[in-house]
Amino acid sequence: xxxxxxxxxSLSASVGDRVTITCRASxxxxxxxxxxxxxxxxxxxxxxxxxxxxxSGVPSKFSGSGSGTDFTLTISSLxxxxxxxxxxxxxxxxxxxxxGGTKVEIK
Amino acid sequence: EVxxxxxxxxxxxxxxxxxxxxxxxxxxxxxxxxxxxxxxxxKGLEWVGRTRNKANSYTTEYAASVKGxxxxxxxxxxxxxFLQMNSLKTExxxxxxxxxxxxxxxxxxxxxxxxxxxxxx
Numbered sequence: 001x002x003x004x005x006x007x008x009x010s011l012s013a014s015v016g017d018r019v020t021i022t023c024r025a026s027x028x029x030x031x032x033x034x035x036x037x038x039x040x041x042x043x044x045x046x047x048x049x050x051x052x053x054x055x056s057g058v059p060s061k062f063s064g065s066g067s068g069t070d071f072t073l074t075i076s077s078l079x080x081x082x083x084x085x086x087x088x089x090x091x092x093x094x095x096x097x098x099x100g101g102t103k104v105e106i107k
Numbered sequence: 108e109v110x111x112x113x114x115x116x117x118x119x120x121x122x123x124x125x126x127x128x129x130x131x132x133x134x135x136x137x138x139x140x141x142x143x144x145x146x147x148x149x150k151g152l153e154w155v156g157r158t159r160n161k162a163n164s165y166t167t168e169y170a171a172s173v174k175g176x177x178x179x180x181x182x183x184x185x186x187x188x189f190l191q192m193n194s195l196k197t198e199x200x201x202x203x204x205x206x207x208x209x210x211x212x213x214x215x216x217x218x219x220x221x222x223x224x225x226x227x228x
Contacts, residue, residue: 055216
C-alpha cells in the first residue's frame with residue numbers, strides 16, 4: 001500500500017498568515033493527489049485535484065503543487081473560515097489512501 | 108445540484124449486518140464511479156471501496172480491512188448506492204460517507220453528509 005505522510009500533524013497560525021502543508025507518498029503517484037478540508041462534524045470538501053487543479057467554487061487562496069512523491073497545499077492568507085483539518089489522498093493505486101491529516105488552529 | 112444522502116446507519120452488535128444506502132440526485136448516476144469512505148470517531152479518513160460505472164461493468168475494489176465482509180452495489184435505475192456490511196467488528200464503528208468521482212477523473216468531488224454506524228454489544 002502507498003503510505004501518505006502529512007506534516008505537520010497540527011499547526012497554529014494567525015489570520016492573514018501564509019500556511020503550507022506537505023504530503024509525501026511512499027512511492028511515485030504522478031499527479032494523482034487530492035486535498036480535502038474538513039470542519040468539525042461536517043463531511044470533507046474537495047479543494048484540489050490532480051495535485052494543482054482548483055475544484056470549482058474553491059477560492060484561489062488555496063493552491064497545490066508537486067508531482068511524484070512530494071506535494072504541498074498552500075493557503076495564501078488564512079481566514080477564520082479556514083481553520084479546519086486538511087487531508088491529502090492519492091488515487092493512483094489501489095487501495096486509495098489518505099494522509100493522517102493536518103489540523104490548522106488559531107494562534 | 109449534486110446531492111448525496113446516506114441512510115441506514117445505527118447500532119448493531121458485533122457479528123451482525125447492516126446495509127447502508129446513498130440516494131443521489133442532480134447528475135447521471137450511471138456515468139460515475141462511486142465510493143464509500145469512513146471515519147472512526149476522532150480519527151482520519153479511510154477508503155472502504157469503489158464501484159466503477161456502467162461503462163466499466165460496475166466492477167468493484169475494496170480495502171483489505173473489509174474485503175470479504177463488505178459488498179458495494181448500485182441500482183442505476185433508482186439512483187442509489189449501497190454498502191452491505193456483514194460480520195461487523197467493533198473497529199468498523201465510524202461515520203460512513205458516500206462519494207462521487209467526476210466523469211473523467213478518479214478523485215472525490217462530492218461527499219454525502221455521512222451516516223454513523225456503531226458496532227457494540
